[in-house]
Amino acid sequence: MSAERATEKNGPNMPGQGVFYGWYVVAAVLVIMTVMAGLGFYNLSVYLNAFVAEGGFSVAATSGATACFFVSSGIAGLGVAMLIERYDPRWVITGGAIVSAVATLGAGHVSELWQLYLFYILFGAGYAGAALIPGTTLVARWFARRRSVALSIASTGLSLGGILLTPVAASLIDRWGLEATTPWLALVFLIGIVPVAWLLIRPSPQSVGLGPDGDAIMRDENGAVLPADGIGYRDAIRSRFFILSTTAFIFAMMAQVGVIAHQFRLVALRSGNDETAALAVATMAFASIVGRLAGGWALSFIPSRSFAFALVIGQGLALTFYSVAETPFALFCATILFGVTVGNLLMMPPLMLAEAFGLKAYGRIYSLSQLFMTAGVAIGPAAVGFLYEWLDGYGVALLIMAAASMFAFLFILAAGPIRAPVGSTTQA
Numbered sequence: 001m002s003a004e005r006a007t008e009k010n011g012p013n014m015p016g017q018g019v020f021y022g023w024y025v026v027a028a029v030l031v032i033m034t035v036m037a038g039l040g041f042y043n044l045s046v047y048l049n050a051f052v053a054e055g056g057f058s059v060a061a062t063s064g065a066t067a068c069f070f071v072s073s074g075i076a077g078l079g080v081a082m083l084i085e086r087y088d089p090r091w092v093i094t095g096g097a098i099v100s101a102v103a104t105l106g107a108g109h110v111s112e113l114w115q116l117y118l119f120y121i122l123f124g125a126g127y128a129g130a131a132l133i134p135g136t137t138l139v140a141r142w143f144a145r146r147r148s149v150a151l152s153i154a155s156t157g158l159s160l161g162g163i164l165l166t167p168v169a170a171s172l173i174d175r176w177g178l179e180a181t182t183p184w185l186a187l188v189f190l191i192g193i194v195p196v197a198w199l200l201i202r203p204s205p206q207s208v209g210l211g212p213d214g215d216a217i218m219r220d221e222n223g224a225v226l227p228a229d230g231i232g233y234r235d236a237i238r239s240r241f242f243i244l245s246t247t248a249f250i251f252a253m254m255a256q257v258g259v260i261a262h263q264f265r266l267v268a269l270r271s272g273n274d275e276t277a278a279l280a281v282a283t284m285a286f287a288s289i290v291g292r293l294a295g296g297w298a299l300s301f302i303p304s305r306s307f308a309f310a311l312v313i314g315q316g317l318a319l320t321f322y323s324v325a326e327t328p329f330a331l332f333c334a335t336i337l338f339g340v341t342v343g344n345l346l347m348m349p350p351l352m353l354a355e356a357f358g359l360k361a362y363g364r365i366y367s368l369s370q371l372f373m374t375a376g377v378a379i380g381p382a383a384v385g386f387l388y389e390w391l392d393g394y395g396v397a398l399l400i401m402a403a404a405s406m407f408a409f410l411f412i413l414a415a416g417p418i419r420a421p422v423g424s425t426t427q428a
Helices: 003-008 020-042 044-056 059-086 089-107 113-130 132-142 147-164 166-176 178-200 234-235 240-269 274-298 304-324 328-345 346-356 362-391 395-415
Strands: none
Touching: 020 089, 020 113, 020 132, 020 147, 020 166, 020 178, 044 059, 044 166, 044 178, 044 395, 059 089, 059 113, 059 362, 089 132, 089 166, 089 178, 113 132, 132 147, 132 362, 147 166, 147 274, 147 346, 166 178, 178 328, 234 240, 240 274, 240 304, 240 328, 240 346, 240 362, 240 395, 274 328, 274 362, 304 328, 304 346, 304 395, 346 362, 362 395
């Protein structure tokens, strides 16, 4: 069933007629991302520890399997993008939640190495189906003028999940064990996502008789609804802007995720206190939320490309401060600055791609960019770990990650203006 047909029946009964319905969609995406990030992305380290402690797997084997999560989510994202272009995204999100729940349920029964890898592959596919790609696509469809604000609110769920759900999951697994806990976590995937998706999400503003931001639907001289504006998929992915901006965020995300993975150990080693390290991680998460919300507001007045320049420079400075910080005060100053950039960098690729190429093939364009960025996400933690061992400390390793942020700056600069001509706009 098409997205249009699936929602025409629901339009007259929608709640919140006095408020633009896009904000209900944003709220739904925030809740879904909270669940997916809290029990998915941020829970990966919890699963790693449990598989090593309870399953008897080596750290090397479990770390290799964890990398399959990122590879699987990146590849599955390409299919997810094609599905949400053709069908109601609620079906795709529901499918992602079900796959995540099934994978989580099976995690408690993993006893062989092939089962471990299968778990992470399924888990990554489920994450792709219900997290960033459908979430950012929905927000981009519902908002144009206020897209940055809406995206900053929706993506705050990524941080909230790590703050609210991951500690609970870790505590339960520590207390009850993996096999006893995973059925409850699987249930949360279902009840925390599926009802929210079907009660609040609508595929597009046009499906309920509205345009983006609540404006009137754009029609041609014959009264027919105009198709989504933008550039075709093939033209977009061959453009200088797509290639170089994606390359920029590969470097930026490599540095960001690499340092996040080692932040606890870095602060613990330099402060000599695990409680200080835990507080630093929580401080970074809080700074990321505040920074993301402030950034969404600021992007209403600042060009997104200029804002991206400031973010990668800020990340480079934060990592440089980290490389030399020794006292708790200096470490927390670096943590706050780093957290502000963490909160904003993740929302910049979907925002900039939507501005550059419009909505015509947004889902597929973003999913391909996300697949390449996954390489940076997967390489970052291993690169920082290798540099730490090779150079006997985090100092130079962090400076190299700061340099990666500066490479991101250069690639964004070389990508050119966001609305640069990219050739024809023929149908992809």
